[in-house]
Amino acid sequence: MFQTKKSLGQNFLHDHNISRKIVNSTNPQKTDYFLEIGPGEGALTQFLLPAVSKYLAVEIDSRLIPILSEKFQDYENFKIINSDFLDFELSQMPTNLRIIGNLPYNATSPIIFQCLENYQRIQDLTIMVQKEVADRLSANYGSKTYGILSVFLSVFGEVKKLFNVPPTVFFPKPKVDSAVVQIKFQNEFELVNKDIFFRVVKASFGKRRKMISNSLAEVVKELNSEIPSDFAKLRPEQIKPEEFVLLTQKILESVKK
Numbered sequence: 001m002f003q004t005k006k007s008l009g010q011n012f013l014h015d016h017n018i019s020r021k022i023v024n025s026t027n028p029q030k031t032d033y034f035l036e037i038g039p040g041e042g043a044l045t046q047f048l049l050p051a052v053s054k055y056l057a058v059e060i061d062s063r064l065i066p067i068l069s070e071k072f073q074d075y076e077n078f079k080i081i082n083s084d085f086l087d088f089e090l091s092q093m094p095t096n097l098r099i100i101g102n103l104p105y106n107a108t109s110p111i112i113f114q115c116l117e118n119y120q121r122i123q124d125l126t127i128m129v130q131k132e133v134a135d136r137l138s139a140n141y142g143s144k145t146y147g148i149l150s151v152f153l154s155v156f157g158e159v160k161k162l163f164n165v166p167p168t169v170f171f172p173k174p175k176v177d178s179a180v181v182q183i184k185f186q187n188e189f190e191l192v193n194k195d196i197f198f199r200v201v202k203a204s205f206g207k208r209r210k211m212i213s214n215s216l217a218e219v220v221k222e223l224n225s226e227i228p229s230d231f232a233k234l235r236p237e238q239i240k241p242e243e244f245v246l247l248t249q250k251i252l253e254s255v256k257k
Contacts (some may be wrong), residue, residue, distance in 0.1 A: 002041065004172060008061055009104025013043040013128070015169035022180055023047040025162055026100060026126050033094060037085045037101030037111065037127075040064065042071055044100060049075045060084045086110055090118040097121055102128040105174070112137075112149060115183075119156045125183040126162075134161050134179035141240045148205045152198075154241035157185040196223070197248045204236040204244070211235055212247075219251070226254040 004010035013019055023044055028034065033054040039045045041064070049055055049072060057080040059065060065082050072078040081088075086107070090097075099122060103111055108129050115125055129137070138159045139145035153159045165178040191197050199219055207215035213232040220227055228250040231239070239247065 002063075002067070005061065009106040010040065010061070011102075011105075011170040011172060011174045012040045013102055013169060014171050016043075018165055018169050019043045020047050021163070022100070022126065022128065023051070025180065025182065026098065026124070028052050028098075032098050033096070034098045034100060035093065037099065037103060039068060039080070040102065042068055044102065045072060045078075048100065049078055053077055055079065056081070058083050058085045058088050086114055088114075090114065090121060093118075093121060095121050096123045098123050099125045100127070105130045105133075105176075108133055109149065112153075116152055116156060119185045122185050124185065126180065127183075128165060128178050128180050130174075131164055131177040131179040134181045137161075137181055137183075142237070146237055147208075148201055151201050151205075151241045151244055153183060155191075155197075155245060157183050159183050191245065191248070193248070193252060196252060197245065200248045200251065201236075201244050204239070208236055212239075216251075223251065224256045225251050227251065228254070 004012065028048060028051040030051070030053050032052045034048055034052050034056070036045060036048065036055070036057045039057040039059055045057065045068070055077050057068065057078075059068065059080060059082060062082050065080060068080055099115065112125075115122055136145045136147060137149055137153055138161045139147065139150040160182045162180040162182055165180065167173040167175070167177065200216065203219050204212060204215050211232065212234050213227055215236070216227055228247065231247050231250070
């Protein structure tokens with residue numbers, strides 16, 4: 001039996017019905033190009049490969065490369081590289097890329113941020129995450145779980161929580177429930193300045209209990225700009241995703257040249 005590594009957050013899915021359900025939820029087409037993050041022992045791969053013409057697996061654990069290569073040697077479309085997804089150059093991939101994966105819980109947020117940085121290249125993202133994280137990703141404005149990722153994903157796409165998954169279908173069993181989430185990106189959406197927007201949202205929630213006048217003080221100082229008076233006394237949870245876009249635009253418009 002394969003020895004999983006806790007440091008890599010490995011919890012392998014062993015229920016074919018769940019695996020099939022995840023793959024079917026993407027409605028894969030022959031013309032699709034799928035990238036799978038961390039295929040593990042191939043739980044999703046086995047159902048995805050027959051359905052698509054182009055497939056690439058990005059697997060961080062070098063021990064799994066020969067196992068997967070042998071298991072799927074009969075599929076000409078099977079390609080795999082040994083890499084940490086966070087080091088992988090998504091910018092080199094074709095557009096309309098579809099991404100799928102059972103994400104390691106200890107790297108979920110960085111992986112999603114990596115995808116957000118390349119949202120114009122990605123059609124959708126179907127991922128298994130910790131249930132608590134799934135609730136956060138799909139959180140609406142005004143809820144307790146509303147935060148950085150829920151703002152970003154609301155602006156750049158549409159998030160749908162598909163179904164929950166119990167710990168019993170994994171080996172080893174995680175201590176928490178999981179959930180499958182699907183994110184469809186709006187590839188045509190463009191911001192005046194994506195990097196500044198990211199900084200504004202992250203800094204705002206970095207001091208969640210503070211007013212915007214406090215949490216964004218360093219950002220506007222660096223930009224030689226000002227915080228709009230209509231936002232200054234608000235806290236981040238009081239600001240809707242589209243209002244964060246407006247806030248960023250106003251900050252940029254007030255830059256002193």
